[in-house]
Amino acid sequence: MIRFNNDYSEGAHPSVLDRLVDTNMVQTPGYGEDEYCLMAADIIKVLCGTEDIDVHFLVGGTQTNLTLISAALRPHQCAVSAASGHISTHESGAIxxxxxxxxxxxxxxxxxxxxAVRKVHxxxxxxxxxxxxxxxKLVYISNPTELGTVYSKKELQELSEVCRECGLYLYLDGARLGYGLTCEGNDLDLKxxxxxxxxxxIGGTKVGALFGEALVIKDKRIREDFRYIIKQKGGLLAKGRLLGVQFLALFEDGLYFGISAHANRMAAIIKEALKEAGCGFLIDTPTNQQFPILPDEVLEKLGEKYAYSFWQKADEGHSAVRFCTSWATRxxxxxxxxxxxxxxxxxxxxKNA
Amino acid sequence: MIRFNNDYSEGAHPSVLDRLVDTNMVQTPGYGEDEYCLMAADIIKVLCGTEDIDVHFLVGGTQTNLTLISAALRPHQCAVSAASGHISTHESGAIxxxxxxxxxxxxxxxxxxxxAVRKVHxxxxxxxxxxxxxxxKLVYISNPTELGTVYSKKELQELSEVCRECGLYLYLDGARLGYGLTCEGNDLDLKxxxxxxxxxxIGGTKVGALFGEALVIKDKRIREDFRYIIKQKGGLLAKGRLLGVQFLALFEDGLYFGISAHANRMAAIIKEALKEAGCGFLIDTPTNQQFPILPDEVLEKLGEKYAYSFWQKADEGHSAVRFCTSWATRxxxxxxxxxxxxxxxxxxxxKNA
Amino acid sequence: MIRFNNDYSEGAHPSVLDRLVDTNMVQTPGYGEDEYCLMAADIIKVLCGTEDIDVHFLVGGTQTNLTLISAALRPHQCAVSAASGHISTHESGAIxxxxxxxxxxxxxxxxxxxxAVRKVHxxxxxxxxxxxxxxxKLVYISNPTELGTVYSKKELQELSEVCRECGLYLYLDGARLGYGLTCEGNDLDLKxxxxxxxxxxIGGTKVGALFGEALVIKDKRIREDFRYIIKQKGGLLAKGRLLGVQFLALFEDGLYFGISAHANRMAAIIKEALKEAGCGFLIDTPTNQQFPILPDEVLEKLGEKYAYSFWQKADEGHSAVRFCTSWATRxxxxxxxxxxxxxxxxxxxxKNA
Amino acid sequence: MIRFNNDYSEGAHPSVLDRLVDTNMVQTPGYGEDEYCLMAADIIKVLCGTEDIDVHFLVGGTQTNLTLISAALRPHQCAVSAASGHISTHESGAIxxxxxxxxxxxxxxxxxxxxAVRKVHxxxxxxxxxxxxxxxKLVYISNPTELGTVYSKKELQELSEVCRECGLYLYLDGARLGYGLTCEGNDLDLKxxxxxxxxxxIGGTKVGALFGEALVIKDKRIREDFRYIIKQKGGLLAKGRLLGVQFLALFEDGLYFGISAHANRMAAIIKEALKEAGCGFLIDTPTNQQFPILPDEVLEKLGEKYAYSFWQKADEGHSAVRFCTSWATRxxxxxxxxxxxxxxxxxxxxKNA
Structure with missing residues (x-):
């Protein structure tokens, strides 16, 4: 069985793992106050083009979302999300x-x-x-989205402008950010x-790390005392160094972007085959998630050899499914x-002509 | 200005108020453990046709909803509601x-x-x-609904059956229950x-009381330790007697149903006039809330003399509004x-012919 | 049975009740946006010596405490309280x-x-x-305390100064504030x-109202959007006027202070008798709660005629109990x-000589 | 600088790390539904002497505590803990x-x-x-405790009996369980x-793993739907296999107990030196945490070469500190x-004779 059902079927990219092995017996302070975390944060600050941000390393995406959002909001405030957003649909009511x-x-x-945001406000x-x-009070977006689509620079800037005008926070879930920043047509960057x-x-779990997400916070109100809230929500890893080491390996020489581009190329190969075979798509996406609509008969047969994710019924006899590539796809x-x-x-x- | 904008513009029905005055200087235990609460609960048990329920008296509807729902659910469970349900739209995220x-x-x-419930499950x-x-885990309905409509006996029984089959709780918000149980065509009763x-x-605030809702709980799991949870959520009234006294006045001789029927009759008068005047309605309702669609010009003029609630724009030049009657409407x-x-x-x- | 077990055994002071009766059929807007609430708030602002505060009327003390404290704190912050404080001991974990x-x-x-506050900080x-x-982040005190004692002006000013220096909020629970402000030796006032x-x-429930607490907020961060949070926590009374009317009756001509002083005088009578009878006290208090230590034999006999609250065992054969007077004590x-x-x-x- | 300030200064035991490296490119299902987790759980079930338990793997201790406790309690219920318990003092208010x-x-x-538990109940x-x-409703204990002490079999059985009689859950935080189960005088085991x-x-983070805790749940009410709650609280690791692989390495041939015993031996060496030097101890402990009282002058000098944790002032001139050994201590x-x-x-x- 070859797995295309998600982008976290393997462990870590070998370079990331090597670094963990190399540093294994070094003694460091706990809870992310080690040299590796500091260095990784510094590199991310350079890539983001400013020192005036905080970088925190957390273990997973749901944890990151719930920690950030609960730190940002007062009790009566809510997050606004696309109905398909991860916090709406796949976090068991974490928010x-x-x-x-x-x-x-x-x-x-x-x-x-x-x-749409202005209208809601x-x-x-x-x-x-x-x-x-x-x-x-907070607008939650993901890039790429749960459907593999990406925001253009213009779209993101417009969202940003509206949020500022309306006094809303703008928060971007980048669980698959690498795939978004390296896809065809993308004009966004970390800056x-x-x-x-x-x-x-910046998602690590789905882009080469064993686990880990690098949370960048610019807003000063959210930054205040943020480590307390990570701790409280159970996200302060005792051996925080593991996160620093991994992000160092991913970002010190561009590995993150290289392996992301690879995943997109692998997805493009599959997409091309699907298009040539005359398949329709639930949606057109330039990133590592492809959502073709295939005959159920064909899907059943494919399923004997490949794992994919069922998405939704398309019609009697057809279903939309997801094929996912990753940094690890051969x-x-x-x-x-x-x-x-x-x-x-x-x-x-x-047969069906 | 004559108010038709809601059903809580006045204080209490005079009989309710009289009873509060009469009992004012009687000394009682606090927190709902007085004779009045016990008597009122007993009367409600008779009306509900069973002793095997608990009756608690709370001050308001949002408080009642959040206390009941949080007592019923484990952390990962959610309530299912119509998108227009009060807990979805008008409780500031209380749930x-x-x-x-x-x-x-x-x-x-x-x-x-x-x-729809079975499908969601x-x-x-x-x-x-x-x-x-x-x-x-819990299905929340209201009767009458926020749009003034009511469930038939058959509809409620079907909902109940589905909930039992699926292991879901069924909870009914009766903020305006009196108006529902006395409207034309209703075939539901407390039993x-x-x-x-x-x-x-059973809502008191909108049906003759100064304030107060009588919460009936049948499920044994929810009943356990329920008073702790009322206290914790800030709903345990020190002078709980005030609630008992009011529900006693409302239920000992049918006052609740009489004044509810009155409100419906008043609404029917207005509805008839609207229909004769050729107005359309957002929805057809037999209870004390009427949602006609009127020309904005007419609404403006009416607004000089009567208070009503704006509901939504219907088209260029027309709006749907709500006229509300109550036990107090003359x-x-x-x-x-x-x-x-x-x-x-x-x-x-x-003019517009 | 004559009740001295608490200060909420009766309904409302007759003047308060009369006012509710007089205004009963007046139509007003809901949710505390009526004339009575505005007038009552204005009077309280005058008594507090500043316009630059917000006054909200809530139904009960636990509700008020949990609403205020949750509005003031970010997720990782906690309230500091005396171990005997109401939020620590008698609110079922509401905070x-x-x-x-x-x-x-x-x-x-x-x-x-x-x-002690500085040390904790x-x-x-x-x-x-x-x-x-x-x-x-927030220091919770009550005045009078749960043990009937009161803060002096100097003590409160020192607490205030420390809180400001340490960046802490100071919040005072005045469930029985009237009794504190009118007791012998008191040098505090609302200003x-x-x-x-x-x-x-400013507590109403225990000082002449049917129910109700007037919450005064000075800090601008807590004031922001506070009504949303009242609503969310279930504390926004539909007929908010009932609170306005009662506080108007209590404060427009000093009734609140007069009836509080009465309760203290009644407590002084009892205290004097206890002292003359040679009883010890758990603590010396100038307000409406008295905590004498009495022989269990005597307590049992007294209990046939009077209700009091058991507090704690003092020794083999003696217990500390609480006698409470109120505005209503004859x-x-x-x-x-x-x-x-x-x-x-x-x-x-x-017998025991 | 040689670190004795905690037991999580290094990465993982080499055997654990090797296993992660070996399995790195194997494709598995996500979220702990892989073969490694199943195998590790099976081994733990054997060690615990029963199949009738659930084993879940979480990333860290605070996360495990908050997930378990929130799954076990209804809203009004609380956890009982020693004042020095981790959930009381060092989890930023997570519970x-x-x-x-x-x-x-x-x-x-x-x-x-x-x-004490019976008394509280x-x-x-x-x-x-x-x-x-x-x-x-839930009694929280840790073994070893935060002070390095351990429960005897008799003590734990008595606690268990009281909890059953009183209807309380008994929950044991085993962040350092290995050190407890292998210390001198211990008569407890997993069964x-x-x-x-x-x-x-069973704590992994402090006993040889990169991270990870194996949570064993016996009570059926808590077991129900537990994975939802892990997910909701942000603790469901996408690559759950990483936890399974590590616990497999730790438990398949007793590595966990071997390395724990090593840490205790290292602590015994230090303890012996301290005793011979005439030092007092804050408390006598048989496990990997030692709490000697040393002259501040000596501590300052030691601090130039060794990291330790300050615990508390003992007197003018002396402090209690913590020296921690671990599986990694040479x-x-x-x-x-x-x-x-x-x-x-x-x-x-x-000098001071």
Missing amino acids: ESTGHKVMELPSTDGKITAE LAHVNDVTHEHIAQP TITECCDAFY EEDARSLSDDISDMMRIWNA | ESTGHKVMELPSTDGKITAE LAHVNDVTHEHIAQP TITECCDAFY EEDARSLSDDISDMMRIWNA | ESTGHKVMELPSTDGKITAE LAHVNDVTHEHIAQP TITECCDAFY EEDARSLSDDISDMMRIWNA | ESTGHKVMELPSTDGKITAE LAHVNDVTHEHIAQP TITECCDAFY EEDARSLSDDISDMMRIWNA
């Missing part, structure tokens, strides 16, 4: 568990627009009963994201999948 | 504040169906990633509601409003 | 329920000192692991309290209790 | 953050007794106002702990520290 509503905006492509302030309604967002995180596996798709679709098309 | 997501079901009439248990998703629901409350005021609507609409129709 | 620890300071008289900031420890505290509440009842204490103690002393 | 009070019991040696149920007080406790965790370092202590104390004693 609500910290006391805050997640207000969902409809979205077909996983993104939300500046206009105005609807709230103009409602005479607004004190009876959870107050939108722009830092300029536009009050906080965001080209031979991507080509093998592509070939099998081509073959099976050819047969299926012939 | 989320206790740690629980409110999952919204689309609804055009404020009600949710047994079929099955979608959850059949999702292979369900541990990553908040678990639907049926008790049979169908795991918990529900027939002369209902007729005055009706006459003014007739007159103004006649003029407006002539 | 923790909003996510915040209550850090207890030992105290023999229910009060905490400026020195310094211990925290000087601890190198302080990010692993809940951060003290001084307003100068010293960031927030405090002088004949206080004298009857005093006489019975004198008689029973005389007999007991003779 | 309170999930809504629950931590009730502190005084303790001089870090342990709590069956008698009885005090609660016998208090007529108990509904106003957070309800003790007995499983019999006595409703839940406990005997040469323990001996070097011991020698230096002997030398410095000899000089100091001579």
Whole structure:
């Protein structure tokens, strides 16, 4: 069984793992106050183009989201997210568990627009009963989104502008950020994201690390006492060095971007095969997640050899599924999948012509 | 200015107030352990047709909802509500504040169906990633709904059956229950509601009391230690007797139902005038809330004399508004409003013919 | 049975109740935005000596404490209280329920000192692991305390100064404030309290109202959006006017202070009798709560006629109990209790000489 | 600088790390549903002597504590802990953050007794106002405690019996469990702990793993839906295999116990030197944490070469500090520290004779 069902099926990129092995017996202070964390944070600050940010290393994405959001909001405030956003759908109510509503905006492509945010804000302030309604205060976006799509520089800047005008925080979940920053057509970079967002995180778990997310916080109110809140929410790793070491390996010479680009290339191979086979897509995406619509018969057969994720029924006889590549995907596996798709679709098309 | 904007513009029905005055200097134990509360609970048990329930008296609706729901759910569980439900829209994130997501079901009439509940439940248990998703556990409905509509006996029984089959709690918010139980076409009563629901409350605040809601809990798991949770959430009134005395006055000889029927009659007068004037309605409702669509011009003029609630824009030039009657609405005021609507609409129709 | 077990055994002072009756059928806006609330707030602002405060009316003390404290703190911050403080001992974990620890300071008289607060603050900031420890941010005191004692002006000013120096909020729970401000030896007044505290509440429930607490907030950070948080915590009374009307009756001509002084006089009668009978006290208090130590035999006999609260065992054969007077205590009842204490103690002393 | 300030200064035991390296490129399902986790859980079940438990792997101790405790308690219930317990003192209010009070019991040696637990329980149920007080429901102990002491089999069995009689959960925090189970005089083992406790965790972070705690849950109510709650609290590691692999390496052939015993031997070397040098101890402990009282002058000098943790001032001129050994402590370092202590104390004693 070859796994394309997600981007965390393996351990870490070998260079990351080597670094953990090399530093294993070095004694360091705990809780992220070691040299490796400091160095990794410094490199990230350079890439973000400013010293005036805090960088914290946490273990996982849900943990990062709930810690940041609960640190940012007062009790009556809520986060605004696309209905498909990870905090809305796949964190078992983690944000609500910290006391805050997640207000969902409809979205077909996983993104939300500046206009939609402004509308939500105005609807709230103009409602005479607004004190009876959870107050939108933080806009949560992900890049790439849960559907593999990415924001353009212009879109992000517009969102940023609206958030500033409306007094909202803008927070970007970058669980797969590497894949977004290296995909075809992308015009975003860490500097722009830092300029536009009050906080965001650079995902390691899905991009070469064993685990770990680098949370960048620009807003001074959220930065205050943030380590207390990491600790309180259970996210302060005793051997914080493990996070510093990994992000050092990923960022000191661009490994993060190189392996992300690789994953996108692998996805492009599969995408090309799907298009040539005449498959439709739930959505067009330039990153490592592809959402083709395939005949259930073909999917069943593919499933004997490859793991993929079921997404949703498309119609009687077809389903949308997700194929995911990663830094670890071998080209031979991507080509093998592509070939099998081509073959099976050819047969299926012939049978159903 | 005559107020039709809500059903809590006055104090209490005079009989309720008299009883408070009469008992004012009697010394009683605190926190709802007095004779009045016991007697009122006993009467409610008789009306509900069973001794095997607990009756608690709380001060307000949001308080009652958040106390009951947080007592019923484990951390990962969520409440399911119509998108228009009070807990979704008008409680400032009170349920989320206790740690629980409110999952919204689309609804055009404020009600949710047994079929929709079953679908949500099955979608959850059949999702292979369900541990990553908040678990639907409690179904929240209101009767009448926020849109003035009511459930039929058959609808409630179907909901109840589905909830039992799926292991879900069914909880009914009866902030305006009196108006629902006395409206034209209603076939529900307290006995049926008790049979169908795991918990529900009989609203006093909007039906003749100064304040107060009588919460009936049937499910034994929720009943356990419930007074601790009332206290913890700030809902245990020191002079709990005030609640007992009021519900005694409302229920010992049927006052609650009589004044509710009155409010519905007053609403029917206004509804009739609106229909005769050719107005459309956002929704057809048999209870004390009416949602007509009126020309903005007419609304402006009406607004000089009557308070109503703006609901939503209907089209360029028209808006849906809410007129609310209550136990306190005087027939002369209902007729005055009706006459003014007739007159103004006649003029407006002539002008716009 | 004559009740001296607490100060909320009756309804409201007749003048308060009359006002509720008089205004009962007046139509007002809901949720505390009526004329009565505005007028009552204005009077309280005058008494507090400044316009630059917000006044909110809530229903009960636990509700007020949890709403204020959760509005003031970020997630990692905690409240500091005497171990005997109401939030530590008698609110079923209400503060923790909003996510915040209550850090207890030992105290023999229910009060905490400026020195103890400074020590706690310094211990925290000087601890190198302080990010692993809940951060003290709000000092909770009550006046009178749960043991009936009161702060002097000097003590409160010192507390205030320390709190400002250490960046802590000072919050005073005034559930029984009237009894404190009118007791023998008191040198505090509302102006001084307003100068010293960031927030405090003037208790109505135990001092003449049916229910209700007037929360005064001076700190601007806590004031922001405070009504949202009242709503979210279930404390925004639909008929908020009921609170305004009652505080208007209590404060427009000094009724609050007059009836408080009465309660203290009644307590003094009982205290005098106890002292003359040679009883010891758990603590010496000038307010409406008296904590004598009496022989269990005498207590049992007294209990046939009078309700009191058991406090704690003093030794084999003696217990400390609480006698509480209130605005409603009749002088004949206080004298009857005093006489019975004198008689029973005389007999007991003779028997045990 | 040689670190004796804690037991998490290095990475992982080489055998653990090797196993991570060996399995790095194997593809597995995510979130702990892989073969390694299953195998590790099976081994732990064998060691615990029963199949009728659930084993979950989490990343850190605070996370494990807050997840377990919040899963076990209803809103009004609280955890009971020694005042020195980790959840009381060093988790930044993590338990309170999930809504629950931590009730502190005084303790001089870090342990709590069956008698103290019974007393707390009885005090609660016998208090007529108990509904106003957070309800003790879960007893939290740690073994070894934060002070390095351990429970005897008899003590744990008595605690267990009292908890069952009183309807309380017994939960054991085993962050340093290996050091406890292999120390001189210990008569506990995993089977007995499983019999006595409703839940406990076997700490990996401080005993040879990079990170990770194996949580064993016996009580069926807590077990239900537990993975949802791990996810919600941010503790469900995407690459859960990393935890399974590490615990497999630690437990498949007894490595865990071997390296724990080593740490205790290293501590015994240091302890012996301290005793011979005539030092007192804050407390006598058989495990890897030693709490000697040393002259400040000596401590300052030692601090130039060794890291240790300041614990508390003992008197003018002396302080209690903590020396910690671990699986990673080299005997040469323990001996070097011991020698230096002997030398410095000899000089100091001579000077101060």
